[in-house]
Amino acid sequence: MVKEEILERIYTIPLRKEWLKAPRYKRAKKAIKAIREFLAKHMKVPNRDTKKIKIDPWVNKAIWLRGIRKPPHKITVKAIKDSENNVRVEFVGLPKKFKVEEQILKKKMEKAKIMEAKLMEKKKEKEKKEEEKEEKKEKKEEKEREEKEKILHKEIETKKEKIVTKPTKEKKEMRRMALEK
Secondary structure, eight states: OOOOEEEEEEEEEEOHHHHTTSOGGGHHHHHHHHHHHHHHHHTTOGGGOGGGEEEOHHHHHHHHTTOSSOOOSEEEEEEEEETTSOEEEEESSOOHHHHHHHHHHHHHHHHHHHHHHHHHHHHHHHHHHHHHHHHHHHHHHHHHHHHHHHHHHHHHHHHHHHHHHHHHHHHHHHHHHHHHO
């Protein structure tokens, strides 16, 4: 399902009459609503459904640039209607300020991604080092256990030899005493 562009137009939308109807603390919101209503009417959206109108973030920024109390008096936008009767609204004549801001944001995002990648690499390296340290500790502990086992085994063998030799000496002494009598 490919959305084909049916209609593309450029409009200069008058906003002053609309936002003057709203109190000062709601004027930017009213300007956005006015854009939606204007485009629903002029782009012939069925039932003037404002939910089918998607506003570009740059249009929103242009409205909110001077704050909620002082939106612009008029704005020039490019409206594109697709085959599903959805209208996409783009900002025409993007000021240099926005372009510079967008480039700065992109650079910041790239730097953030690079920094995040570096941090992930450092974390991986630390984890590897910790794993290696743990492996070394385990090897040392195993060697110590083996040495202790060898020492214990030797002690047990010597005790066995001692145990074995004691009865034989006693037996020899008993035989001598028996022979002497």
